[in-house]
Amino acid sequence: xxxxxxxxxxxxxxxxxxxxxxxxxxxEDLLGDPAAHRPAGHRALLAADRRGRPPAEAEAxxxxxxxxxELVPRALGGHFxxxxxxxxxxxxxxxxDLALGAGALDSFAAASPVWAAGxxxxxxxxxxxxxxxxxxxxxxPAGLADHxxxxxxxxxxxxxxxxxxxxxxxxxxxxxxxxxxxxxxTALLLDPAALPPDRARLRPRPPGPGLRHIPxxxxxxxxxxxxxxxxxxxxxxxxxxxxxxxxTARTLTAALCVGAADTALRTAALTGRPDHDSRxxxxxxxxxxxxxxxxxLSAAFxxxxxxxxxxxxxxxxxxxxxxxxALCSTAAASLLPRLLRGTLQxxxxxxxxRILGEEGGAGILAKHLRDLPALGAAARCRAALIxxxxxxxxxxxxxxxxxxxxxxxxxxxxxxxAHAPLTTAARRDVLGAALLATAEQPFPDDxxxxxxxxxxxxxxxxLLDLRDTARALPAPRPGHAAAPAWFSLADRCVxxxxxxAVLGVWRHRxxxxxxxxxxxxxxATALHRLAVRLGAPAVDxxxxxxxxxxxxxxxxxxxxxxxxxxxxxxxG
Numbered sequence: 249x250x251x252x253x254x255x256x257x258x259x260x261x262x263x264x265x266x267x268x269x270x271x272x273x274x275x276e277d278l279l280g281d282p283a284a285h286r287p288a289g290h291r292a293l294l295a296a297d298r299r300g301r302p303p304a305e306a307e308a309x310x311x312x313x314x315x316x317x318e319l320v321p322r323a324l325g326g327h328f329x330x331x332x333x334x335x336x337x338x339x340x341x342x343x344x345d346l347a348l349g350a351g352a353l354d355s356f357a358a359a360s361p362v363w364a365a366g367x368x369x370x371x372x373x374x375x376x377x378x379x380x381x382x383x384x385x386x387x388x389p390a391g392l393a394d395h396x397x398x399x400x401x402x403x404x405x406x407x408x409x410x411x412x413x414x415x416x417x418x419x420x421x422x423x424x425x426x427x428x429x430x431x432x433x434t435a436l437l438l439d440p441a442a443l444p445p446d447r448a449r450l451r452p453r454p455p456g457p458g459l460r461h462i463p464x465x466x467x468x469x470x471x472x473x474x475x476x477x478x479x480x481x482x483x484x485x486x487x488x489x490x491x492x493x494x495x496t497a498r499t500l501t502a503a504l505c506v507g508a509a510d511t512a513l514r515t516a517a518l519t520g521r522p523d524h525d526s527r528x529x530x531x532x533x534x535x536x537x538x539x540x541x542x543x544x545l546s547a548a549f550x551x552x553x554x555x556x557x558x559x560x561x562x563x564x565x566x567x568x569x570x571x572x573x574a575l576c577s578t579a580a581a582s583l584l585p586r587l588l589r590g591t592l593q594x595x596x597x598x599x600x601x602r603i604l605g606e607e608g609g610a611g612i613l614a615k616h617l618r619d620l621p622a623l624g625a626a627a628r629c630r631a632a633l634i635x636x637x638x639x640x641x642x643x644x645x646x647x648x649x650x651x652x653x654x655x656x657x658x659x660x661x662x663x664x665x666a667h668a669p670l671t672t673a674a675r676r677d678v679l680g681a682a683l684l685a686t687a688e689q690p691f692p693d694d695x696x697x698x699x700x701x702x703x704x705x706x707x708x709x710x711l712l713d714l715r716d717t718a719r720a721l722p723a724p725r726p727g728h729a730a731a732p733a734w735f736s737l738a739d740r741c742v743x744x745x746x747x748x749a750v751l752g753v754w755r756h757r758x759x760x761x762x763x764x765x766x767x768x769x770x771x772a773t774a775l776h777r778l779a780v781r782l783g784a785p786a787v788d789x790x791x792x793x794x795x796x797x798x799x800x801x802x803x804x805x806x807x808x809x810x811x812x813x814x815x816x817x818x819x820g
Contacts, residue, residue, distance in 0.1 A: 265322075268333035269659065273817065275313050276340040279306075281820030282511075283608065293345045294611045300455030302463065306348060310341065316378040319356040321363055321665075324375035330662045331496050331563045335503050336814065342507030343810070343818075345612070346619040347459045349504045351383075354412040354462070357497035358384035358421045361435050364493040364667035365481035370437055377418055385417035385440075387467065388490050397424035399434055403447075403471035414440075414465030415452040423486040433486030436478045447472035458622035492670045495577050496566055501623055502580040503559035508616040509552045509588045510811045515609035516595040517545055517805050519602060536598060544594055546797035549811060550773035551591040555584045556813045557656070557749040557774075561679060564655050567662040570669035572676050575636060579679070579745040582629035589620040630738040634730045636673050637737055641718035644677045645711060650685035651678040653756035656749070658813045679748030680711055686751040692768050695790035700754075700772040703779055706786040707747045714740055743778050750774045753813065765813070769796035 265271060279288040286292065287305030296303035318337050320326020328334055334356070342349035355378060362374050378384065387397065387408040396406035404424055414420070420440050423433045440450060453464040481489055562576035569576075592613060602610040654660055655678065687708035691701035718737055724730040750771050757765035764770070773793045779785035804811055808818045 265317075265327040268330070268336040269814075269816070271318075271327070272336045272340060275310075275337060276817070276819050278309055278313055279340055279344060279819065282344050282612070283820060288341075288344050288348075290344075290608050290612050293348075294607065294615065296461045297345075297347075297615055300460045302351070302461045303345070303348070306345070307351075310348065310352065311381040314379075315352050316355070316381050319352065319359055319378050320375045324363075324371055326375060326379060328665075330665055331500060331566045332560075332659070332662065335500055335559075335563055336659075338500065338504060339507045339510075339810070339812070339814075339816075342504040343511045346504060346508050346616060346623065347462050349507065350459060350501060350619075350623065351413070351462050353497050353501050353504070354386070355384045356500075357388075357494055358386035358413075358417075358419065360493040360497055360667070361386075361421055361480055361489050362437055365435065365485070365489050366437065367477075370477070370480070374419055374437070382418040383413045383416055384419040384421070385411050385413040385465075386494075387411050387414075387420065387422045388494065397422055397469065398427060399424045399474065400427050400471070402473060404436075404469040404474050405471055407466065407468040409466040410453065411465055411467065412462050414450060414467065415463040420467075421480070423490055426484060432484035433490070434483050435480035435486040435489050436474060437480055438475070438478055442475065443472060446470075456622070458619045460618075488672060491672045493667050495573065495670055496665075498581050498625070499559075499562045499566065499573075499577040502577075502584040503556075503563060505584045505588045505620060505623060506552060506556045506559055506812050508620065509548070509555065509591055511609065512592045512595050512613045512616055513545065513548050513552060513801065513811055514805055515613050516548070516598045517801050519599055519610065541598060542798040543794055544598055545801050546773060546794040547777065548591045548595050549797045549801050550770060550777055551587060552811055553753075553770055553813065554746055554750050554774040554777065555588055557753040558679075558746045559584065560658055560813060561655050561749040561752060564657075564660075564662065565678065566670070567665055568655055569651065569678055570666070571671050572674045572678050574671060575633070575640075575674035575677055576679060576745070578629045578633050579742045582626050582633070583742045583746060585620045585624035586626050589617065589624075592617050592620070629742075630735055631730075633738045633741065634724055634734045635726075636675075637718045637734065637741060638721075638723040639673075639675045640677050640680070640741075641715045643675050645680050645715040646684060648676050648678065648681035648684075650681050651752070653752075653759065656682075656752035656756045657760075658753075677745070679745040679752070681748070682752040682755075683711060683744065683748035684708055686748075686755055689755070694768075696768040696772050696793050696796070699787050699790055699793070700768040700775065702787040703772060703775040703785060704747075704751060706779060707744060707775060707782075710740070710782060711744045714744065740782060743782055747775055747778050750778075764800055764815075767796060769793040770800075773797055 280286045282289050287309055293303055317326045318334055320328055322329050338349040359374055362370055395408045397408055398406050417440055420438045422436050425433050447470050449468045451466045558580050562580040565573040565576045599610050687704045691697045721733055724734055754771035776785050776789045810816045
């Protein structure tokens with residue numbers, strides 16, 4: 249049974265919190281200007297990364313803010329009531345350092361099975377522990393290189409490796425397989441400090457190349473007694489519980505990557521400007537070609553907005569379309585780390601020799617490049633997506649009704665979050681439906697609008713071709729390797745889902761009169777980027793699109809606003 253520290257701060261029931269945007273703004277101010285010599289500034293975070301240790305002073309700021317309470321449902325005395333709200337809270341941390349945001353989500357991932365299936369006493373104990381600033385760790389079967397945990401009779405046996413936060417976790421959730429003659433996994437909530445050290449060996453791991461200051465560890469059990477009261481849910485229900493309850497954490501982890509792209513784009517846009525270079529050691533004399541600079545910045549901005557559109561839809565679908573959220577979450581987890589790493593590589597070419605200095609914003613950009621692969625799960629996500637494709641081809645594409653605009657409304661109201669309605673697979677595709685429906689709508693009669701119309705109809709044809717190809721292929725058989733053609737279809741599907749998210753945001757923000765998102769320039773550029781990745785775009789991108797996006801990037805940097813869909817005020 250998990251215990252809490254006697255007298256730990258923050259263990260009382262919290263009063264109704266401020267709205268997430270207000271709390272996010274408060275955290276942004278608390279973390280302060282990242283260019284300054286502050287605990288959460290670039291210099292301190294890069295120094296911690298070089299040491300391979302957690303940035304203690306920056307984490308202390310998160311504790312002072314009450315980050316642990318953000319991971320706990322409101323019914324248990326915390327602040328969590330929506331996935332999008334938690335994303336808003338974590339973005340200020342992720343913009344500075346992906347490991348700061350991902351580290352908080354490690355505890356949220358470990359806690360999610362407890363929130364979903366724990367007994368009242370288990371949930372209350374873990375809630376108090378997290379609110380006090382302690383960490384939780386998760387050893388899940390999926391994604392571990394070595395996971396041989398089994399329950400044999402009364403004891404736990406086997407090993408698991410690469411567990412985030414294990415060296416300092418005060419709670420541990422494991423999913424051991426039931427003894428060999430039985431099937432399925434069981435979920436257990438354990439207190440690492442209460443396990444006998446001769447039967448439960450916890451070994452820290454040396455830092456890897458990415459997320460270096462998140463501590464990882466390995467564990468090995470040898471007939472370790474399982475304390476009474478450790479079971480989560482029913483015996484044998486561990487794997488369905490893991491797949492449902494961990495979806496929110498994986499969706500949010502992918503969405504954090506947009507924060508890294510925000511910082512990288514801002515760094516590239518400001519580097520070389522006299523008012524920026526005078527602030528610190530990034531000054532240099534390299535001259536950049538203005539046309540190439542504008543093209544790279546506008547393309548990166550389109551990628552950022554494209555990824556944030558998919559992150560937005562995936563996050564809000566957890567509340568609004570829980571039965572279909574598996575597809576949106578899988579697409580986001582598959583695409584965002586991969587695509588944005590390429591975007592950051594393009595932006596790094598604008599920094600010249602500064603990228604080698606490993607200081608300031610350029611150093612953080614280089615760090616983000618090292619960290620993003622550690623958040624990626626493309627192969628695992630493709631494997632999860634492939635079995636859904638034949639169902640979608642038969643039952644959804646060209647038949648699914650258009651989703652409501654609530655799915656694409658940044659910061660819009662949401663119903664309460666619940667784990668129970670989440671399913672492990674989707675038979676309906678709301679993002680594909682958004683793409684197909686938008687292709688039938690009128691578009692603005694200007695160069696950007698006409699390009700957007702052509703690209704939308706091209707991608708509509710691509711989705712219908714994907715449907716027909718999936719219908720014609722022999723369906724993958726459970727327990728057998730899928731044919732290579734299915735992996736190609738899965739990659740195409742993810743890009744087309746992203747197109748649907750872009751069009752959903754553009755169309756519904758246009759109806760709301762948003763001053764920038766209503767403009768077809770950003771959506772046309774984003775779809776043009778997707779069409780390039782799918783093969784070849786049907787139309788050249790008008791020069792006005794590049795000019796519009798480049799001007800918006802510079803304007804937001806001058807006003808110190810975030811470059812994502814939320815356009816929030818930044819410190820400094």
